Amino acid sequence: MKTFLDCIPCFLRQSLDAVRMATDDEAAHERLLREVLRATAEMDVRQSPPAMGQYIHRLIRNMTGRSDPYRQAKDRLNRVALDIYPALEERVAGSANPLETAVRLAVAGNVMDLGVISHLAEERILDAVADALEAPLDGDAAALAEAVAGATNILFLADNAGEIVLDRLLIEQLPPRAVTVAVKGSPVINDATMEDAEAAGLTALVEVIDNGSDAPGTILDDCDEAFRRRFAEADLVIAKGQGNYETLSDADQDIFFILKAKCPVIARDLGCPVGSAVLRRSGHAEASADRSDSYATI
């Protein structure tokens, strides 16, 4: 997905939120905002929004000298999610359609996105869980079940800390030997890194790799070669969250996107109301047979 003009005021608002979270120094807030204004004035809008997100959060880390300003927030989100995990695991196990229930809870986990709102109350997470179990799912869980049954090499692209704990409910519904989970190569916003995959208990369950990138999404050109090979070789990709949708919606691969459509631009691109729980297959299901041949072109 390209960057829409409507994304730009939102970049500025998010920049201000993020730099205020990283430091109390008001001069730094102003300096950061002016840098982002200069950069957005010249930006290539054919890039996806996470390219600007990557730039902004690198600037904030450089400016504040903090390599991981969201670390405490990530730990808190993981704890909140781990607290509710056992009850949700029972809920999935007792459900008539465990895969669909797990997808719904993975959507609920997607509220834990500190790029969209910088402070997130615990009750908001609990509300999202309750909502996700009741609200309609915009998507076909049976198609996902069928794709999973036919896949031998599933790449699960995680999104955020906290969220990755609820993702585990879905990952547990997949054949463990067929699944690889990918996290970010280094910190950006509250995106999950290897530390969060460990906190979620995923490293003991399935293979976990990192993508070598600090973009808040999956910009393939920015990922390392090992990740790109794994992406190309996967016969099914499950991608969580807005950032992965924004960066991979046009990728030539069979992808199921699972997200809460939190912003009007993405909701319009997906053709759904803001707030929808979305499970959406990419338009490239046919191209998924053996991806390793086309690796060189990625």
Next chain:
Amino acid sequence: MKTFLDCIPCFLRQSLDAVRMATDDEAAHERLLREVLRATAEMDVRQSPPAMGQYIHRLIRNMTGRSDPYRQAKDRLNRVALDIYPALEERVAGSANPLETAVRLAVAGNVMDLGVISHLAEERILDAVADALEAPLDGDAAALAEAVAGATNILFLADNAGEIVLDRLLIEQLPPRAVTVAVKGSPVINDATMEDAEAAGLTALVEVIDNGSDAPGTILDDCDEAFRRRFAEADLVIAKGQGNYETLSDADQDIFFILKAKCPVIARDLGCPVGSAVLRRSGHAEASADRSDSYATI
């Protein structure tokens, strides 16, 4: 009031709204947004927000070749307000405290601000009127009544088209020979100009002047000398709307501000919740005796 960093994302969103209202040309939308990004990157935040508003709307008028893109919208707002005017006039006349009721209705009129939202449904105006009559007024109408009783030279600074029609309810409560109404010198957003004062029937009622400026507020340095003299000579100023508050909150003059606090930055500056109906006297009441002496310093 200075420009807060939080105003900047809002400038961008308002710019996009405004240029889309003025033209369907998407290349122009992008060009305008990039110009505004460059300008805000370098802006002096000690200026009040309407200084940037003036710059943005000049750019839009130059870029589109439309000298008054909001003219149709202004006519519509005037018509909507004139339709409800007779019933509101009766309401004021039958009220236990006509001045306070008129102040409340003048606050309601302040929703007709197309700088804050570019499209405004008629029912939203009717809702605002109903709300204003019920909701608490954050301010002391008795202090205004007292100031009016003691004043011989009242300058009423109008804000927007449509709104100026409801302002007439309040202007009718003032001694007609003591009142001068000021409108903008030329079009900016949907701010009222002489044409709107005529549509509201004010020119037949009191003296109406224009301020010689196209800023969406009252930037004294940008107003013509005749207006500045009238401002300095007034022994009471009544200023409508956010733009006038933003530009005159630090002015050395006895001013009653009447507005709906529509944005979080202004609400914080006023110390009230967003959405409040505000009647607020400036801190400079003592300095109001004879202003003509200090004219040269303005």
